[in-house]
Every structure is written in C-alpha cells, then in structure tokens.
Amino acid sequence: MDFPEELKYTEEHEWVQVEGDLVIVGITDFAQDALGDVVFVELPEVGAEVTAGKAFGVVESVKAVSDIYAPVSGTIEEINEELPDAPEVINTSPYGDGWMIKIRLSDPGELDGLMDAAAYQAHIAEEH
Amino acid sequence: MRYIPHTPGDVAQMLERIGVGSLEELFVEIPASARLKRPLALPPALAESELVRELKALAARNATPENRISFLGGGAYQHFIPAAVDLLISRSEFYTAYTPYQPEISQGTLQAIFEFQTLICQLTGMEVANASMYDGASACAEAALMTVRLTRRRKVLVSRALNPRWRKVIATYCRYVDVELVEVGYAADGRTDLEELAGKLDGQTAAVIAGYPNYFGVVEDLAALAGLAQGAGARLVAGVAEGVALGLLKSPGELGADIVAGEGQSFGLPVSYGGPYVGFFAARMKDVRAMPGRLVGETVDRDGKRGFVLTLSTREQHIRREKATSNICSNQGLCALTATVFLSLLGKQGLRELAQQNVAKAAYAREQLQKVAGVTLPFAAPSFNEFVVRSSKPAGEVLAALEAQGILGGIPLGADYPELGEAFLVCVTEQNRRSDIEALAGALAGGAA
Amino acid sequence: MIVGTSGLVLNEKLLFEHSDAGRKGYSLPALDVPAATLPDGLCREEIAGFPELSEVDVVRHFTRLSTWNYGVDSGFYPLGSCTMKYNPKVNEVACRLPGLADVHPATPDHLAQGALTLMYQLQEMLAEISGFPAVSVQPAAGAHGELAGMLAIRAWHEARGNARRTKVLIPDTAHGTNPATAALAGFDVVPIASQGVLTLEEVAAHMTDEVAALMVTNPNTLGLFETNIEAICALVHERGGLVYCDGANLNALLGIARPGDLGIDVMHFNLHKTFATPHGGGGPGSGPVGVRADLAPFLPGPLAVRDGDSYRFAGPPGSVGRLLAFHGNFGIMVRAFAYIRSMGAQGLRHATEMAVLNANYVRARLEGSYHLPYATRSLHEVVFSDRDLPNDCHTLDVAKRLIDYGYHPPTIYFPLVVKGAIMIEPTETESQETLDEFCDAMLAIAGEAGADPELLKNAPVRTRTRRLDETGAARQPRLKWERPC
CATH class of the missing domain: 3.40.640.10 (Type I PLP-dependent aspartate aminotransferase-like (Major domain))
Structure with a gap:
C-alpha cells in the first residue's frame, strides 16, 4: 500500500495535500482498499462551509458505507466533478484522479494537528 | 409430532456425538432462576383433521360476500382473483x-x-x-x-x-x-x-x-x-x-x-x-x-x-x-x-376494462341511490368506485337496517368526519351485480334510509 | 452425496419481452349496467410497455421463474437468525378458507366474531408463551414490531415526565434493524462493544439517566444465552430504564424460559420465524409485540378484547397509534394460530429441544474443521468463521460452493463481531440424515479449499446464473425494464 511522504493524514483515513491556503482532500489507499469497489460518492456543493472533524460527504461500496470527514475547516473551493460518474477512480488512483474536494483554509493552524505518512502508517498498524 | 423427524434413537445418537448425557445438558447456560418451572398453559395439540374442523367453525362465524351483499371498501377492495x-x-x-x-x-x-x-x-x-x-x-x-x-x-x-x-x-x-x-x-x-x-x-x-x-x-x-x-x-x-x-x-x-x-x-x-x-x-x-x-x-x-x-x-x-x-x-x-x-394476467387491456367496469357500476349505483328519498350524495366531483352517501336517518341505523336484509351497505363516516353528518362510504366493484345494486337501492327506498 | 446436479434449466425472458398486442389472460362478465366512464381529461392513454399475455404465457413464465429459486421445500436452509423451519401445508389451506380470506376488514365486529376470536386467542397464546401479559398483533414484520415496542417505551417515559431519556443502548452484535428502529422512534443510539455475552459492567458503564432503554437479543446473534440478563434487567430498571428484547431467536426458548419472566419489558415476535409461517421470498411476516402490564396502555391498537362471550376491537387508551391501515397481517396470524394449536405446549418445547440438539450436533461435527470463535455452549444456532481456511478461501466461497452441493448457504458475515462469520441455524424440522449430508458437504468443501481451491472460487456452477456483478449493478443502477431503443 502506498502512502506518499508529501501528504498529511487524518485518523479517519483522509489525505491532505497543501497548496498555499488551499488543500486538496481525498481518501487513502488503505481506506479505498478496506471499502472495496467504490460505487457512489456524495460531495458537498462549492461554496459550502466545512468544519474540521465533521462529515462533509459519503463514499459507498456495495456492502459498506463511510462518512468522509473534513481534515480542516474552511470553504469548498472546488469539487471533483468526474467522481459521480466514475467513482472507480477512487480505487485506481486514490491520491490522483480520485481526489474529492479543495478547501480554502480558514485556520492554517489546523494543519499542525494532522499526521505525516509515518505516523499514519503506525496508526493503521495499531488500529488493525 | 408430524413436523419433527427425530426418533428416540436419533436423539440418543446425536447426544452421544455431542458428548452430553441428556437434552437438559444442552441448556446449561440458562440459569435455573431463568427457567420456566411448569409446562406452558396452552390448549391441547390438535390433529390436522381437528384443526381444520376448528378453523372452519371460526370461519363460519364471519360475514363474507358468500353470505352477504357487500359494499365495503375504504382501503380494501373486493375484486375477482383468477385461479x-x-x-x-x-x-x-x-x-x-x-x-x-x-x-x-x-x-x-x-x-x-x-x-x-x-x-x-x-x-x-x-x-x-x-x-x-x-x-x-x-x-x-x-x-x-x-x-x-x-x-x-x-x-x-x-x-x-x-x-x-x-x-x-x-x-x-x-x-x-x-x-x-x-x-x-x-x-x-x-x-x-x-x-x-x-x-x-x-x-x-x-x-x-x-x-x-x-x-x-x-x-x-x-x-x-x-x-x-x-x-x-x-x-x-x-x-x-x-x-x-x-x-x-x-x-x-x-x-x-x-x-x-x-x-x-x-x-x-x-x-x-x-x-x-x-x-x-x-x-x-x-x-x-x-x-x-x-x-x-x-x-x-x-x-x-x-x-x-x-x-x-x-x-x-x-x-x-x-x-x-x-x-x-x-x-x-x-x-x-x-x-x-x-397484473400480468390482466395486462394492458384487462386492467383498463376492469377499471371501466368499476366506474360504470359505481356510476349506476350513484344514479340509483340518488333517486331514493332521504338520500343525498354530497360530493359532485368525479369519483372512481366509491362515493359518500348522506342519509336523513342516523347512519348507524341505516347500516343496521341494511344488515338485517343481508347487505353490508358501507363504512360509517361519523367518527372520522362528524362534519358530514349522517354519512357512509359505499364501494361498488365489478363483483357487485346489477341486482346487488338494485337490492341496496330498494332496501334504502323501502325504509332503511 | 452431492444433492445438486446440473439438470435442465429453462430460460425465460422478462414478462415485457413476451408481450404481443391484443393478448390477455383475464375475462370479465359482460357489463350488466349502462356503460359510463370518467371525463376524458382525467383518463390516461394506454399504459406504455404494460404486458399483454395469455393465461398459459403467464403460467409458464412464473413456473419457470420458480424453478430458479430454492425454498425450504427444496432442501436444507440453515440460514442463521432466520429460523427457516418447515412451513406446514395445512396452514396454507387454513388461511385460504373463504370464511377467513374473504372477510373485509371494515366488517362490523359482531359479524367478524370468528376472526376476532382467532386474533384474541393468538394474543393470549403468545402472551403465555412469552410471559408478557399484553400483546398487540398489529405489526407487519419484526422491524415493525420493534418500532411498536420502541414507540411504547418512549410514550411510557413521556407519561412519567422523563423527556430527557433520549438514548438507547445497543450491543454491536444486534441486528441492523435495532439501531434503525431506535432512530425512527426518535432516540440516539449508543453502541456497546460486547464480546460474546453482555456483562453487567458494560451495561452499568453506559446506563445514565439519559438512557431510555437497552435493546438486547436473547439468545444473542452468536446463539449464546445472555446469562447475566436478569441482573442486567434489574440494573436497568433501578436506573430508570427499560429493556427491549429482539425476539428473533425465540425458537431457542419455547417452554424453557419466558423473556417476560426474566425482567425484559418489551419484546417482538417473528411469527415467520418461530411460528412456522413461510418467509415468502422476503415477506409477508408478522411481528406482534408483547409488553409488561404498565406498558400495555401504549401498545399500537386497536386490540381484540373480550366481553363475556363476544369479542371486539378496542383501545388501548394511551396507544402510540396505528402502524397499518387495518388489523395486521391476519393471513399470517391464521397460519401461526394453526401452528401453535397443532403443536401444543409439549410440541413447542420439543421443537426448541430438537432445534438446540440439531445446532449442537452440527457444531460437534464441524468443530475442528471450521474455526469456532466462541466456545460457550450455544443454543439454536452456531457461528463458525473462515479463519482457518487455506489458499485465500473465504466465507463467501464456502457459501457459493454449498450451493453446488444442493444447500442454501448459512447466514454469512453476520454477526459483525466475528470476522468472516458462518452462522448456521438448522431448526428442529431437519433429520439427523439431512444434517449428516450437510455436514459431509461442509467437510468436503473444507477439504476442497486445501486441495482444489478453484472449485470454491468458481462456485456456483450448477445454478441458473453464476456469481453476479454486484458492483456493476450499483454503479449503473438498472432498476426496471426499458424498451430497447
């Protein structure tokens, strides 16, 4: 399983890529593998406010469903419009084409609470 | 018991394979305090023939379209069911x-x-x-x-x-x-x-x-x-x-x-x-x-x-x-x-014909009842196979009088719609023959209403 | 012996692909009143795509479809938690007696005395079997009975001014209907992680003054009797709460123990499990709910009550209301009534004993070949797991291979607390011979997993269809037939 060093991670298995005061969010390779074949994604609308730790969307496979939690607070700047029609890219490219949303940060300090790749891998090992 | 196949020999063999000495031992996890210490007080078991006799006796005490003319609807409808x-x-x-x-x-x-x-x-x-x-x-x-x-x-x-x-x-x-x-x-x-x-x-x-x-x-x-x-x-x-x-x-x-x-x-x-x-x-x-x-x-x-x-x-x-x-x-x-x-049996044509017969029968019933003195039909908007009938006498009495003539005339509306006064709901389906409808109108004209 | 063979399986199109304009399989008498219709503006054009078939087309269609199914009458159906016992044939005849099937629900009570008597007696018999003094037979299914029970619990608390009791404790072994029902009754769900049997300490830790009720299943979904149930009920009561029991597994207790005597306050029955009414390919069931005396005023109603020699519908006074338009799934009640009257007290207890014997026999025969995660003595069902299977073979593969052997698979991947669960409930109506054949098949499959795992992974191969693409079905839902363009 792949956990790129340049990303940050949450305990709920989202990844975050920081680009200035914008962050890109998706779910990790571990999360997509645990869910199985993704069949549906529900994302918020552009302009919506999200709060760190609160659910902003849903991702579903045939037999499982999971909330997706906002790693940081802010405003939805962009969503991945391709996902509703091709949710399988979350399985094939969780860190690339499977990205979900871009958030304009309201509190950059929240980024300090996220894990790096090593800490996330340790978290997975502990949880399972 | 006819639904349980175990012979005493089977039970003995199975207990042995499980490694317990009695059926009782299978229930050891249920504490003594939780056990029922008497047999259930239920009526004695019936043979199949006795059961059928008992159920037929219960069935004989219900009114159905076999022994009454029925105009009951109100959410449950009496339609013919092909074999x-x-x-x-x-x-x-x-x-x-x-x-x-x-x-x-x-x-x-x-x-x-x-x-x-x-x-x-x-x-x-x-x-x-x-x-x-x-x-x-x-x-x-x-x-x-x-x-x-x-x-x-x-x-x-x-x-x-x-x-x-x-x-x-x-x-x-x-x-x-x-x-x-x-x-x-x-x-x-x-x-x-x-x-x-x-x-x-x-x-x-x-x-x-x-x-x-x-x-x-x-x-x-x-x-x-x-x-x-x-x-x-x-x-x-x-x-x-x-x-x-x-x-x-x-x-x-x-x-x-x-x-x-x-x-x-x-x-x-x-x-x-x-x-x-x-x-x-x-x-x-x-x-x-x-x-x-x-x-x-x-x-x-x-x-x-x-x-x-x-x-x-x-x-x-x-x-x-x-x-x-x-x-x-x-x-x-x-x-x-x-x-x-x-719906497969009725198909495109059958379902439409069935609906049309219901409309026609109900329309005929409306027409017949409208002629009865003391009866009014309060609602003028088009209706399907049911309609409201208002009577000059209390609805309960009207329905009881119909019942005495073997007719289930409808569902009283007073409890749910007191504002309608003495009213009841009449349903007419393809199962009601012209003679049934005329019997209802006749009974109402003959004094029931 | 492999029961399954690859016999002649007939293909069959969809109804809509058969249609030919002008056919029908139905006849109406000539109209004996003047023709009349509704105003044109209210009427539709013909129903596009609706089938047009003769009677013989329809009969062949559904007969062929039926041959692609597997029922209890086809063979052994050890679906855990579902109690797939044999459905007696006389019960099917009973519910079709014209004097029962053709009674309109709005028939005045005095003209439906036979039907009311039957409902009243069924209420009384269920009360005696369960130890709950009051029973409503209105709910249509288990989850519907749960809803009735949880609404009654809420109303009971409200009547006592306990408006802040808004939480319900539910062990993670519970059926999914339990949390869904609690939510529908307006409660917040607090899950309790449990290991095997619920302990007093686990309940005590969560039992605050905001908790309205604890929902349990007894025996639980592992087939284990909740040995601490009496102390748990006492604790919940002491702290002002009530205990709800999911009665799905009542087949383990008939004549042995009564939930009402254990301190449980509310329980639903599944007439389609414990009382031998057929499952119908997903329903209809019937889910009566029983309660202790002081909850009786809140039951859904009306109930059949007795006045001397006659019966009528009445009350209850503080009822949470109606759950169905009419009196419940009466046709299912007739079957359950017939079953209880056929069995009697002794017969019901015998059924439970043989159900528990059968489960333990299967357990004894498969233990050692399949991993048994809980060693405690189980009652009417037993849960294995796929932990020890070689060659990356999993529970799903065992289930599909069992189909080739001619059996319906057990319940799989439930309860969730057992990874790769295989949950077997044989019921009392299966003979030792049937169980031996099934166990031989299970053992053979365990062997195949080692020797030739592809047999499992490719299974089933003898059925009408092989494994189906569920992912594709969910990604691009096709939920109805559409005329090809």
Whole structure:
C-alpha cells in the first residue's frame, strides 16, 4: 500500500495535500482498499462551509458505507466533478484522479494537528 | 409430532456425538432462576383433521360476500382473483424461500421483483419503484419521512380527504421524529381545498400528501396540487389506496407527483381481514438514494448472462444501521409476486376494462341511490368506485337496517368526519351485480334510509 | 452425496419481452349496467410497455421463474437468525378458507366474531408463551414490531415526565434493524462493544439517566444465552430504564424460559420465524409485540378484547397509534394460530429441544474443521468463521460452493463481531440424515479449499446464473425494464 511522504493524514483515513491556503482532500489507499469497489460518492456543493472533524460527504461500496470527514475547516473551493460518474477512480488512483474536494483554509493552524505518512502508517498498524 | 423427524434413537445418537448425557445438558447456560418451572398453559395439540374442523367453525362465524351483499371498501377492495394467481404463488419454491440474499439460487424471486418494480413504474408513471412496503398506509408514512430527508424541512401538509386510517399511520411514524403534521381541509366538491392549501404552504413545508382517488372516492386535481406544492419548494406525495384506478386515471407521475405511495391489495390479494397486503412505493430517479426499502437491479454474471441482484443496499438498515432510510427488513415479497402475476394476467387491456367496469357500476349505483328519498350524495366531483352517501336517518341505523336484509351497505363516516353528518362510504366493484345494486337501492327506498 | 446436479434449466425472458398486442389472460362478465366512464381529461392513454399475455404465457413464465429459486421445500436452509423451519401445508389451506380470506376488514365486529376470536386467542397464546401479559398483533414484520415496542417505551417515559431519556443502548452484535428502529422512534443510539455475552459492567458503564432503554437479543446473534440478563434487567430498571428484547431467536426458548419472566419489558415476535409461517421470498411476516402490564396502555391498537362471550376491537387508551391501515397481517396470524394449536405446549418445547440438539450436533461435527470463535455452549444456532481456511478461501466461497452441493448457504458475515462469520441455524424440522449430508458437504468443501481451491472460487456452477456483478449493478443502477431503443 502506498502512502506518499508529501501528504498529511487524518485518523479517519483522509489525505491532505497543501497548496498555499488551499488543500486538496481525498481518501487513502488503505481506506479505498478496506471499502472495496467504490460505487457512489456524495460531495458537498462549492461554496459550502466545512468544519474540521465533521462529515462533509459519503463514499459507498456495495456492502459498506463511510462518512468522509473534513481534515480542516474552511470553504469548498472546488469539487471533483468526474467522481459521480466514475467513482472507480477512487480505487485506481486514490491520491490522483480520485481526489474529492479543495478547501480554502480558514485556520492554517489546523494543519499542525494532522499526521505525516509515518505516523499514519503506525496508526493503521495499531488500529488493525 | 408430524413436523419433527427425530426418533428416540436419533436423539440418543446425536447426544452421544455431542458428548452430553441428556437434552437438559444442552441448556446449561440458562440459569435455573431463568427457567420456566411448569409446562406452558396452552390448549391441547390438535390433529390436522381437528384443526381444520376448528378453523372452519371460526370461519363460519364471519360475514363474507358468500353470505352477504357487500359494499365495503375504504382501503380494501373486493375484486375477482383468477385461479392462476393463487396456484402460481403457491409454488413452494417461491413461498418457502427467504429474502434473496444469495442471488444465484434466488433468480426467480429477483426477476419477479424486477418485473414488479417495472409494472409499478408503468402504472404510476414514475422512474423507480421499490420491492414493496407493508401496506399503502405505512408506505405513505415512509414517503412523508423521505420528503423530510430530501428537503430538510419538517412540516408535512396532509389532506383531510386522505384515508383517515392512513393519516393515523402517518401520525404514528412522525410521533417522535420532530415532524409537524398540518391538516388541509376539503372543498364542497370533495377534493382537497386548493385555497386552504395555498395558505398553509410555506418555506418549512416538506410535502403535501393527498389521496388519488381520495377516501371519498373522488379524483383529486393532482396537477394543481403538484403545482402549488412544488411552487413552495415542497414535494407532492400521491397516496393511491385503490390501485385499479390507475388502469384508467392519468398516472400521478404524468401529473407531477414526486412520490407515489400506494396499496396493491386490489391486485390479486384477498381482503383477508386487513392483511397481508402490499404497499408500493415509487419516486424519481434523482431521489433514489433517499428511498426506503429493497431494490432489485439488473446485472450480468461471470459468463455475461443477464441476472438480478439486490442493489443500492447501503441505504438499508443492515448496512447503515441508525442512519438508514428506514428500518424495514422483511417486506411483503409474496404479495408483490401476487400483484405481479395478477397484473400480468390482466395486462394492458384487462386492467383498463376492469377499471371501466368499476366506474360504470359505481356510476349506476350513484344514479340509483340518488333517486331514493332521504338520500343525498354530497360530493359532485368525479369519483372512481366509491362515493359518500348522506342519509336523513342516523347512519348507524341505516347500516343496521341494511344488515338485517343481508347487505353490508358501507363504512360509517361519523367518527372520522362528524362534519358530514349522517354519512357512509359505499364501494361498488365489478363483483357487485346489477341486482346487488338494485337490492341496496330498494332496501334504502323501502325504509332503511 | 452431492444433492445438486446440473439438470435442465429453462430460460425465460422478462414478462415485457413476451408481450404481443391484443393478448390477455383475464375475462370479465359482460357489463350488466349502462356503460359510463370518467371525463376524458382525467383518463390516461394506454399504459406504455404494460404486458399483454395469455393465461398459459403467464403460467409458464412464473413456473419457470420458480424453478430458479430454492425454498425450504427444496432442501436444507440453515440460514442463521432466520429460523427457516418447515412451513406446514395445512396452514396454507387454513388461511385460504373463504370464511377467513374473504372477510373485509371494515366488517362490523359482531359479524367478524370468528376472526376476532382467532386474533384474541393468538394474543393470549403468545402472551403465555412469552410471559408478557399484553400483546398487540398489529405489526407487519419484526422491524415493525420493534418500532411498536420502541414507540411504547418512549410514550411510557413521556407519561412519567422523563423527556430527557433520549438514548438507547445497543450491543454491536444486534441486528441492523435495532439501531434503525431506535432512530425512527426518535432516540440516539449508543453502541456497546460486547464480546460474546453482555456483562453487567458494560451495561452499568453506559446506563445514565439519559438512557431510555437497552435493546438486547436473547439468545444473542452468536446463539449464546445472555446469562447475566436478569441482573442486567434489574440494573436497568433501578436506573430508570427499560429493556427491549429482539425476539428473533425465540425458537431457542419455547417452554424453557419466558423473556417476560426474566425482567425484559418489551419484546417482538417473528411469527415467520418461530411460528412456522413461510418467509415468502422476503415477506409477508408478522411481528406482534408483547409488553409488561404498565406498558400495555401504549401498545399500537386497536386490540381484540373480550366481553363475556363476544369479542371486539378496542383501545388501548394511551396507544402510540396505528402502524397499518387495518388489523395486521391476519393471513399470517391464521397460519401461526394453526401452528401453535397443532403443536401444543409439549410440541413447542420439543421443537426448541430438537432445534438446540440439531445446532449442537452440527457444531460437534464441524468443530475442528471450521474455526469456532466462541466456545460457550450455544443454543439454536452456531457461528463458525473462515479463519482457518487455506489458499485465500473465504466465507463467501464456502457459501457459493454449498450451493453446488444442493444447500442454501448459512447466514454469512453476520454477526459483525466475528470476522468472516458462518452462522448456521438448522431448526428442529431437519433429520439427523439431512444434517449428516450437510455436514459431509461442509467437510468436503473444507477439504476442497486445501486441495482444489478453484472449485470454491468458481462456485456456483450448477445454478441458473453464476456469481453476479454486484458492483456493476450499483454503479449503473438498472432498476426496471426499458424498451430497447
């Protein structure tokens, strides 16, 4: 399983890529593998406010469903419009084409609470 | 016991294999304090022949169309059921199977449900239908809750002309989930009062629910209701208690309904003292993920052969638990199969002819009763196979006098609609012959009314 | 012996693909009154796509479909938690007697005395079997009975001014309907992680003054009797709460123990499990709910009550209301009534004893070949797991291979607390011979997993369809037939 060093991670298995005061969010390779074949994604609308730790969307496979939690607070700047029609890219490219949303940060300090790749891998090992 | 195959020899062998000395030892985990220390006090066991005799004796104490002329409707309708219906649903591969969780050995059930979903979509003019609900009333209650989920609003307007039993079920389902139910009255013609509705719709309204036809048998102006509801950002739920009406009436989908929640008992199910019946539930495809109940979808197997599976299950209780769209698990599967067989036999022409006969019989009954002194028909709007009759004498006395002549004349309305005065609901189906209708009119003219 | 063979399987199209304009399979008498219709503006055009078939088309269609199914009458159906016992045939005849099937639900009570008597007696018999003094037979299914029970619990608390009791404790072994039902009754769900049997300490830790009720299943979904149930009920009561029991597994207790005597306050029955009414391919069931005396006023109603020699519908006074338009799934009640009257007290207890014997026999025969995660003595069902299977073979593969052997698979991947669960409930109506054949098949499959795992992974191969693409079905839902363009 792949956990790129340049990303940050949450305990709920989202990844975050920081680009200035914008962050890109998706779910990790571990999360997509645990869910199985993704069949549906529900994302918020552009302009919506999200709060760190609160659910902003849903991702579903045939037999499982999971909330997706906002790693940081802010405003939805962009969503991945391709996902509703091709949710399988979350399985094939969780860190690339499977990205979900871009958030304009309201509190950059929240980024300090996220894990790096090593800490996330340790978290997975502990949880399972 | 004829249903249990174990001989004493079997039991002894099995206990030995398990490694215990007695049946009692199998229950060691149940503490002594928890045990029942006496035999259950139940009536003695009956042989099959005794059982049949007892049940026949109970059956003999009920009034049915075999021994009465009946004009009872009000949400349960007496239609003819072709012999093939019961014989086909009595194939035990159908009725002794469980929910089709193992699709490879449940293709019969799954394809039949897929056909049921299709038939319901065709009848209602909607895009997606589920595998069934308990009955029309609970389907309507689930529809109310679905509109609350979809709109994030918490007020539901319910027409007073919707079947009062259905309104009670909606109230029960909404009792503790913070949904405000507001009643909308009916106009002088028996249809939901559009002016009152317009006044009660606001930015908090999730849905408007009306019967089609309504409890008085009257055909609502669904297009007008849909226009008003949707104009306020609310959804229109059409509650169909008499499915046969959809053989003739414009479909609720064509008239703009967002959800159609109905009762399918008329499609081949006996009235059976209230159940089992079958609720049907149809909606728009864009709302499919907010729907309650099971859905069957088409797919292919490993060899590319067409097959059917339960799908979009993540809405349901076994996966989403407290966030599920409903708690429903067992539905009315065999009743949905019954409706599917019935509708297949009737087909495009048969269903329309059946609906037309119902209209014609009810129209003839209206005409005959209108001539009776002391009888009035308060509602002028077009009606399907039911209508309200008002009498000069108390409705209870009228119905009792009819009963004395072997006629079940209708359902009294006083408890639910005191404002209608002495009134009762008369239902006439294709099963009522001209002579039955004339007997009713004759009895009323002869002094009952 | 492999029961399954690859016999002649007939293909069959969809109804809509058969249609030919002008056919019908139905006849109406000539209209004996003047023709009349509704105003044109109200009437529809013909129903596009609706089938047009003769009677023989319809009969062949559904007969062929039925052969693609597997029912209890086809063979062994060890679906855990579902109690797939044999459905007696006389019960099917009973519910179709014209004097029962053709009674309209709005018939005045005095003209439906036979039906009311039957409902009243069924209420009384269920009360005696369960130890709950009051029973409502209105709910249509287990989850519907749960809803009735949880609404009654809420109303009971409200009547006592306990408006802040808004939480319900639910062990993670529970059926999914439990949390979904609690939510529908307006409660917040607090899950309790449990290991096997619920302990007093686990319940005590969560039992605050905001908790309205604890929902349990007894025996639980592992087939284990909740040995601490009496102390747990006492604790919940002491702290002002109530205990709800999911009665899905009542088949383990008939005549042995009564939930009402254990301190449980509310329980639903599944007539389609314990009382031998057929499952119908997913319903209809019937889910009566029983309560202790002081909850009786809140039951859904009306109930059948007795006045001397006659019966009528009445009350209850503080009822949470109606759950169905009419009186419940009466046709199912007739079957359950017939079953209880056929069995009697001794017969019911015998059924439970043989159900528990059968489960333990299967357990004894498969233990060692399949991993048994809980060693405690189980009652009517037993849960294995796929932990020890070689060659990346999993529970799903065992289930599909069992189909080739001619059996319906057990319940799989439930309860969730057992990874790769295989949950077997044989019921009492299966003979030792049937169980031996099934166990031989299970053992053979365990062997195949080692010797030739592809047999499992390719299974089933003898069925009408092979494994189906569920992912594709969910990604691009096709939920109805559409005329090809």
